[in-house]
Amino acid sequence: MNIKRYMIKDTNETRLKDLDPDELGEFKSKEEAEAKTEKLKERLVKLQDILFAQKKHSLLVILQGMDSSGKDGTVKHIFSGVNPQGFIVTSFKKPSLEEEAHDFLWRVHMKTPPKGYIAAFNRSHYEDVLVPRVHGSLSKEDAKRRFRYIRQFEEMLAEEGTTVIKLFLHISKEKQLEKIQERLDDPAKHWKFDASDLQEREYWDDYQQAYEDVFRESSIDKAPWYWIPANHRWYRNYLALKIVVKTLEGLDLSYPKLNTPTPDISQLISPRH
Template sequence: MAKNAHLDDFKVPYFKSGDKAQAFSLADIDSGSKPFSTGSKETDRERLSELAVLLDELQERLHAQRCERVLLILQGMDTSGKDGTIRAVFHEVDPLGLRITPFRAPTPKEAAHDFLWRVHPHVPAAGELAVFNRSHYEDLLVPRVEGLLGGEQLKRRYEHVRAFEALLADSGTAILKCFLHLSKDEQRQRLQARIDDPTKHWKFDLADIEARKQWDDYQVAYRDALAATSTEYAPWYVVPADSKSHRNLMVAMLLLRVMEGLKLEYPPAKESLKGITVV
């Protein structure tokens, strides 16, 4: 681990009502850095396995207690590793009480409602750990880049997202939002690898190439969305993601910290079970 590295160094500054533009820039964070690496991919994976066991224990307490809720949101450019992060971080976690929801382009039915209508049914219930693979943030990013959303409309959506997440937090949901920060060159290599490997063609879409042409626009859209919606109750973290092993390790560390902060315990023992012998 890099000397003096701290998770909060990668937290996007909190939004404060009335503030002007926040002093925040994605360009200031090196996507190729590995501040929380143990020093090698092998030892990073070993450390991740240790954290995965701890996450499993905490998730079991969460599910048994059925009081708290945890929501992890993963956002990032194409190939930033949302699927890979989920596979790596949760490989030891019992599926009971874990729910993963991918968000794609809205269906006609979803598009006929407000942009948060399709999201609310997937937030975690009491005792659940929910993971969003993409999320409601797509509706802040894609329409903006495509020129369909801007100005006061965009500001209103920021306000709606802050209010929505405040509602979740007030209802007992701990929210962690991770932006998987990838470089343009690393994305090029990963897209090319998908094209070159026939077994990966199912993961490739020509739309990814079109979106790549709008790289700079998406970087600006992400910067503004993160700055406008990072709050004390739902903070954003920028995760350097050029290194897959580092990306996975950092997300696991962040999630572990959130879950440890909940002080999760098993429900009290049942006095009625004392003295019972199963024969």
């Protein structure tokens, strides 16, 4: 399976209604996908180990999607096996007063990964071109300017050693309602229910359109967007993980070599006999 199929490219024409959130790729069964997902997890652990040892690259994975699209679940599933010492995840909520008093990139820049690390953003600076856009508090012109800052920022990160990938978890409007209902039905999920999610649901079409703007304005070679069919969580997990692994494989990862010739330590070992 070639992940390029999910890369958002011809950005002037990306319409979310043409992308099927129910898609299951090449798989015939869930079990088949889950077996492959396990293999990918093992591969990710190995790649992260080299990334961390080499301290040359870093990886930033930005997760976006409608409410209930499975951002938390994706982070949990695909990164559960990695070495936590080399991994940082940040969930960006409604900005604090301190954050609001700075430019909108301030709080995200702070959380970018140092060399050797993988970072995941659960929501991100893209919220600042989505929410205020949908609710009419950000003019088209101001949005354009923010998109320019975003492109420049991500390009800088990429050129300075941080590979940036952006995953859009794509669910259907029906699927969202189903998930909200689950939250209401299952006492173990009550805490996830937020009445404002139902309010935001009223703006579904506006959000879809705002996302299409995002894709058009910020699909850059150095920090590509991928769309992930997310109605089925097992395919969502498989594909997101696959994209992360393939991206890491595209870097020139290798364990660092000793600078000096390997010291001869045989003389330091006291003979047994």
